[in-house]
Amino acid sequence: MSNALIHETSPYLLQHAHNPVDWHAWSEDVFERARREDKLVFLSVGYSTCHWCHVMEHETFENERIAEVMNHHFINVKVDREERPDIDATYMAYVQATSGQGGWPMSVWLTPAGNPVFGGTYFPPEDRRGRPGFQRVCHELGRLWRDDREKMESSAARAMEQLRCEADESLGMRGVPGSKVFGDFLDRCEAMFDPQWGGFGGAPKFPRPVVVRTLMQLSERFGSDSEEGKMAWEMSACTLSAMAAGGMHDHLGGGFHRYSVDRYWHVPHYEKMLYDQAQLAMAYLDAWQISGDASFRAVAEGVFRYLLDTTCDSGGAFHAAEDADSLPSPDAGHKREGAFWTWEAAEISALLAPRDASIFCAAFGVEAAGNARSESDPHGELAGQNTLFRAMRDGDLAITFDCSESEIRERLAAAAEVLTEYRTGRPPPHRDDKIVSAWNGLAIGALARGSRVLERGDLAAAANEAAGFLKRELWDGERLFRSFRRHRGNAGAFPADYVYLISGLIELHAAAPEASWLEWVKQLQQKLDADFWDAAKAGYVMRPELGGEILLVIREDYDGAEPSPNHLAAENLLKLAVLLDVPDYAVRAEALLRAGSRILETQAFAAPLLLSALDLHQRGVMRIAVPAVMGREDSEKLRSTYFPRAVVTRGGETEVIVCEGFACRSFRDGSPSSRAW
Secondary structure, three states, X not given: OOOHHHHOOXXXXXXXXXXXXXXXXXXXXXXXXXXXXXXXXXXXXXXXXXXHHHXXXXXXXXXXXXXXXXXXXXXXXXXXXXXXXXXXXXXXXXXXXXXXXXXXXEEEEEOOOOOEEEEEOOOOOOOEOOEOOHHHHHHHHHHHHHHOHHHXXXXXXXXXXXXXXXXXXXXXXXXXXXXXXXXXXXXXXXXXXXXXXXXXXXXXXXXXXXXXXXXXXXXXXXXXXXXXXXXXXXXXXXXXXXXXXXXXXXXXXXXXXXXXXXXXXXXXXXXEEHHHHHHHHHHHHHHHHHHOOHHHHHHHHHHHHHHHHHHEOOOOOEOOEEOOEEOOOOOOOOOEEOOOOOEOHHHHHHHOOHHHHHHHHHHOOOOOOOOOOHHHOXXXXXXXXXXXXXXXXXXXXXXXXXXXXXXXXXXXXXXHHHHHHHHOOOOOOXXXXXXEHHHHHHHHHHHHHXXXXXXXXXXXXXXXXXXXHHXXXXXXXXXXXXXXXXXXXXXXXXXXXXXXXXXXXXXXXHHOHHHOXXXXXXXXXXXXXXHHEEXXXXXXXXXXXXXXXXXXXXOOOOOOOOOOHHHHHHHHHHHHHHHOOXXXXXXXXXXXXXXXXXXXXXXXXXXXXXHHHHXXXXXXXXXXXXXXXXXXXXXXHHHOOOOOOEEEEEOOOOOOEEEEOOEEEEHHHOXXXXXXX
């Protein structure tokens, strides 16, 4: 038996289409039905590769007794946060304000007017470890709605009004911040930095590529010989090296898992997200250009291998995510987190020759009893399982096994090939094959830049195919749409979709200037400005509506797992002012910087990308004009030199020309050293 979600395209909604809960997708009709039947609306928000969403579905939404309670008291609504980030952000603001935490699944009860009365994240089915049981919460809210509705409605209306007031608070528009904020940011990073394991703060550790990329940009700003420059580079290099060595990195298939549950980057939450891959590929390309360290290049190459081999849709765009959970074996009854990615020592010994198995197990920390520390696996879910991490370097292995480093590398490569092939025979994790415009924009940018830096035509071709898919399927000539799965979704694009795609197309223009991608960029920027610019907030906003009324005006200003669209837009606009010779774009970028002055001066660690944009504003965007046919020496020098402020375009007849402001010079006359470290 199925519910109304069976007609949706979202993988997350379809996962719940056979629950006994009478689920509906978000719509005006749902709230009209709630008014008609005089019921609260229960809103459940998540996404298809969310581990705790799966847990709550299995424990609660598949339970017929609990479903009966839900259907009796509420109109039940499911929202895929990746399709409707505006709805997610609206009610996440309420959950965070009232509970002090957020996350998914998000559970919120609403009046028929859309005002929140109670909310949280994961609820166990019954009271457990200090968390109220979902069934008890449902009964209590149903009783209150029946017996004390007036108080409930007025409280919910006040809560919504408070959210609006907080969202409407003045940003404290001031002048563009001065240079002091760069030093303050470095000091904050240093205070939070883990010198032993890299990263910032303790467990869990998230990659946050925006932080390390900004640090690398600041290393170039301050100079490699300065104390500040060395500090910025060392924190970046240590973090990137530790992540690459850790279990968060998929050493066989390439790419990265979502985050590390411990401070060692060892045991990850095994989910893989497209936006992480794109941003981390860019970070490792930066690090290779700065240092010349081949290991950074190899990690970036691995990310691209994962994107092309695993996540690429037949139409050329890229899928959203892979699940953390999968079946340990075809006949297993339940999925287990990490099942596809982890190994028993006996499996490796059975697949490899004894010497190869010994070398591989020593290299990747494989232990007979499993290698998860107790603090990384408090519930013993990884008992006997090994998450591969680089425990020994090639040189140390060569000494231990009395052979050359080249032999170690050859044996490890051969072993990895065998294990990777074996792994493909396991039950695969669920793939969210939804195509999200924003995340594909990030992927397009990473692939395009990778094609230039690594001299790989296949990456340029992949970026062009993905951009062509988005233009063909998700752009109707007048506006962009958010997502695609078998057909275009109904939701229009949000600021992040426009901004991330514009950023990606700027990079693609550098790789393929003859393809006229800048013409589409102009149209996208015009639509972004027309539909999402809010002069009062000096930024791009989301305005989710219900019943013709705006629920909340949302201006995103945090660079977390995904960059703030306002911060990336500032960088885009500064680049477009140079690429398109439109000074008004720089004026708008300055408005974004002024609006962000308070956060830069008080919480710059929350807005590293805006700090990067401020650096572009202060020092200017560098324009590199390259000839259609470039000499080998210039080509090699250009691709291996780190230019964090540059845009690349076609120009120059025989040589590369570098322009800053009104001054231009030949690239051969001198450039920042890419090997100063």
